[in-house]
Every structure is written in structure tokens, then in C-alpha cells.
Amino acid sequence: MSNIVLRRIKAFLEGEKLSTETEVRSGNRQRLWRSDFRPQVDDIYKKLGGQLTGGITEIEVPAYPIVFEGKVIVGNDELAYNRYAAVCLRAPFYSDIEGFNVEASLRHCRQFEVGCKKVGLIAGVWSNSLSNKHFGEASDPGDFFGNGSSGWKMLAFRNMLRDMLAKLEGYEVLHFSIYDQIMSGGKLLTVGELIKSPSGDHYVSFVRYLRRRLGLPAVAAEEPV
Structure with a gap:
């Protein structure tokens, strides 16, 4: 893949x-x-x-x-x-x-x-x-x-x-x-930018985006893995 x-x-879904x-x-x-x-x-x-x-x-x-x-x-x-x-x-x-x-x-x-x-x-x-x-x-x-x-x-x-x-x-x-564009840390970034060098805030933003798109329940916070 x-x-x-x-x-x-795939890594997110496996982690969950x-x-x-x-x-x-x-x-x-x-x-x-x-x-x-x-x-x-x-x-x-x-x-x-x-x-x-x-x-x-x-x-x-x-x-x-x-x-x-x-x-x-x-x-x-x-x-x-x-x-x-x-x-x-x-x-x-x-x-x-x-x-x-x-x-x-x-x-x-x-x-x-x-x-x-x-x-x-x-x-x-x-x-x-x-x-x-x-x-x-x-x-x-x-x-x-x-x-x-x-x-x-x-x-x-x-x-x-x-x-x-x-x-x-x-x-x-x-x-x-x-x-796709996601707001992270007060900036509008693309998925490509987030997944190539995910920081803590960027990871949280990306995961929340995935949860929303996949119909999964939201969580209060996410931590990088």
C-alpha cells in the first residue's frame, strides 16, 4: 500500500x-x-x-x-x-x-x-x-x-x-x-502537510478529521503515536 x-x-484504524x-x-x-x-x-x-x-x-x-x-x-x-x-x-x-x-x-x-x-x-x-x-x-x-x-x-x-x-x-x-484542507494550530493546512510531519496539534487535527469523515465518535483529545 x-x-x-x-x-x-490504515494506521489510525489499526491503532483504534x-x-x-x-x-x-x-x-x-x-x-x-x-x-x-x-x-x-x-x-x-x-x-x-x-x-x-x-x-x-x-x-x-x-x-x-x-x-x-x-x-x-x-x-x-x-x-x-x-x-x-x-x-x-x-x-x-x-x-x-x-x-x-x-x-x-x-x-x-x-x-x-x-x-x-x-x-x-x-x-x-x-x-x-x-x-x-x-x-x-x-x-x-x-x-x-x-x-x-x-x-x-x-x-x-x-x-x-x-x-x-x-x-x-x-x-x-x-x-x-x-x-483536503484542515485547520490546525490556527493555520489552514493540507492533509499532505499534516501526514508528512505530524506534530502533536497536527496529529490531533488529522485524527479529528478522520473521525468526522468516518462517522466515528469524537473524543476530547488525541495524542500522537
Whole structure:
């Protein structure tokens, strides 16, 4: 579990002795292909430059990162925010997820693509054989004037499929972003800032944020571990 947001959430839940499952295999993809979401899937695939409409069903749906009390917990790090993720976020599906701020996520895609570039230009992320097959041969790393990144397109598309299938299976989908903002010590800081160098006050702020988002009871104080 390389995603730092998910690692922090998992560590908190384990510290609280709360039962979770990690890397839960997603359900039957056929349910997604036959669902009312299918027109949206086809539309987004085409908007991303998809070339094999009939081959969408071969694309694997990612595992659910953390499942906790009927919730699929998704941690969005730098790779989650770029121009292709913005295409997926405009699917009507996301407007129907309770508590999911589509506009804030779209804003992150515009503002923080540079963060995605810092970690997303390596081989296998920028492009790979499967992503090139579906979205065309990628341009040179960092070049968006041509076809851009087939790998980023595939990552954004698969994340959308994961969220849709989770919803179909009756899960609540909770997104946590590295760019979410929390008031701590009189300053507005991002989750990314808090979890990279948590002080006592910052840890308390982050944990209170987690408790609120996860529907856990508030406590008077928290101490760093």
C-alpha cells in the first residue's frame, strides 16, 4: 500500500483496533458492464481517446483499497489529479456520490497537475502496453501536445470503474485527498502537510478529521503515536 494517505488511514484504524479489510478484490465486472452506468463508461472512454470500445470489458477493475463498515475508503495522492482525471470526474456518476465535492476535485486537477508530473513520468505510469493498446501510443514523458499519457488515462479510467462498481455493490465510497484542507494550530493546512510531519496539534487535527469523515465518535483529545 504505497499511497501515503491510505497508509495513514490504515494506521489510525489499526491503532483504534477497528476491523478493516485491505486490498479487497472488486466484484463481478459483468455487473458494471450491464448496469445503467455503462453509457457513462463508454462516453468517458471515448473522451479519453479510447480506441477499443468493444474491448472495455477486458480492463480490470482495481481492488478496493480499504473496506471499513460498509465503506470503500479511497486515498487520493498526487497521481489522482490531472487533466484525464478531470474528464472522469465530469461523469454524472460523481455528482451523485453523497459528500463528494466534485468542484473541489476538479480544481485540484487544474491546480496540482504539476504534482502528478513529479511522480507520474516514470515508465509504467506514464505508459504501458495495455494503456497504449486502449488509448494509443503515449507521447514522450511530459509531452501533452501529442497523445499525452496513456497510462494516466488508464489510471483515471480504472479508478472511475472501481468507484462505480463499489456503488453498485452497495458500498459507500469515501474519498480522502492529499489536498483536503484542515485547520490546525490556527493555520489552514493540507492533509499532505499534516501526514508528512505530524506534530502533536497536527496529529490531533488529522485524527479529528478522520473521525468526522468516518462517522466515528469524537473524543476530547488525541495524542500522537
